[in-house]
Amino acid sequence: MRAVRSLWWREIVRFLRQPSRVVGALGQPIVFWLLLGGGLAPSFRPPGASGDTGYLEYMYPGIVALVLLFTAIFSTIATVEDRRTGFLQGVLVAPIGRSSIVLGQALGGTTLAVIQGLFLLPLAPLAGVALTGGKVLAATATMGLVAFGLVNLGLVIAWRMESTQGFHAIMNLLLIPMWLLSGAFFPSADLPAPLSVIMSLDPLTYGVAALRTCLVGAPPAGGPSLAVSLLAVVVFGVGALLAATAAARRARVL
Numbered sequence: 679m680r681a682v683r684s685l686w687w688r689e690i691v692r693f694l695r696q697p698s699r700v701v702g703a704l705g706q707p708i709v710f711w712l713l714l715g716g717g718l719a720p721s722f723r724p725p726g727a728s729g730d731t732g733y734l735e736y737m738y739p740g741i742v743a744l745v746l747l748f749t750a751i752f753s754t755i756a757t758v759e760d761r762r763t764g765f766l767q768g769v770l771v772a773p774i775g776r777s778s779i780v781l782g783q784a785l786g787g788t789t790l791a792v793i794q795g796l797f798l799l800p801l802a803p804l805a806g807v808a809l810t811g812g813k814v815l816a817a818t819a820t821m822g823l824v825a826f827g828l829v830n831l832g833l834v835i836a837w838r839m840e841s842t843q844g845f846h847a848i849m850n851l852l853l854i855p856m857w858l859l860s861g862a863f864f865p866s867a868d869l870p871a872p873l874s875v876i877m878s879l880d881p882l883t884y885g886v887a888a889l890r891t892c893l894v895g896a897p898p899a900g901g902p903s904l905a906v907s908l909l910a911v912v913v914f915g916v917g918a919l920l921a922a923t924a925a926a927r928r929a930r931v932l
Contacts, residue, residue: 681774682782689753689786707744708801711737738805739890740862742817743882745798746791746825747857751849753787754832758845776926784829784919791825792818807893816892823911824885828853830918837925860886861898884910 711734760766769779796818802809832849839845857863859873860882866874877883888907891897897904 679778681772681778682785685769685779685782686786686789689756689783689790692756693753693790707741707748708798710744711741734805735807735894736865737862738802738807739893740857740860740886742795742798742821742889742893743824743860743862743886744857745795746821746885747828747853747882749791749794750787750825750828750832751846751853753790753829754783754836755842755845757783757833757836758839758842761840770929776929777923780830780833780919780922780926783833784826784922787829787832788822788825791829792821795821795825802893809893813893813895817889820885820888820892820908820911823908823915824882824889827881827885827911827915827918830915830922833922834918834925837922837929856880856882859883861890861901862886865898866901881910881914884908884914 757766760769770776799809799814799817831853835848835852836845839848859877859880861877862882866877866883869877884902884907887898887901888904888911890901891904891907897907901907902910
């Protein structure tokens with residue numbers, strides 16, 4: 679646990695020394711939300727929603743998920759940089775289990791993702807989302823579960839990569855489509871069967887659905903319930919952690 683705590687704290691300190699990460703992880707999703715939300719608001723009505731539900735409100739939980747996703751990318755890329763600078767080799771030869779190394783990295787990235795997700799909550803009134811103390815607590819816990827899975831998924835890739843260029847290419851190829859097919863950008867109701875099946879297999883679909891239920895107060899039309907969503911997010915997080923640990927155990931020391 680001392681190793682886990684040390685690696686977790688290292689991620690926090692590194693984050694505090696790199697304020698540009700906050701700008702990158704928060705700025706792009708907010709601009710994306712305001713531009714697309716403002717442009718599509720006059721013509722978009724989510725299926726099954728009330729007539730006064732606009733695109734800014736619909737897209738808001740998905741933007742929170744996008745912040746978590748970008749933070750996962752920025753936090754796990756540190757693993758590739760640590761290999762290049764030699765820090766990772768020093769950690770790997772230390773008398774600690776690789777599962778502890780992965781858990782410390784994952785908890786650090788999860789903490790940063792939740793903090794940045796909380797930065798976005800004060801913008802909820804702009805989307806017409808009324809927040810209460812209960813909604814904030816539920817959303818914070820859900821953000822932690824979603825971020826934990828995304829960070830571990832990033833670690834699965836980062837432990838196998840030796841260059842930041844390759845890492846960015848793979849992450850963008852994998853995570854951005856995950857977000858686009860999660861119900862954050864468009865609802866899953868009334869979609870063609872193949873696309874609906876793909877969305878049901880996307881783990882982030884359940885994370886966005888859980889965030890929507892916590893923030894808006896109702897699950898998406900035709901989407902999974904809160905209980906099903908949380909169960910899927912937990913299974914995804916545990917599976918991603920096990921996969922990241924396996925990738926770390928196969929990684930070369932030198």
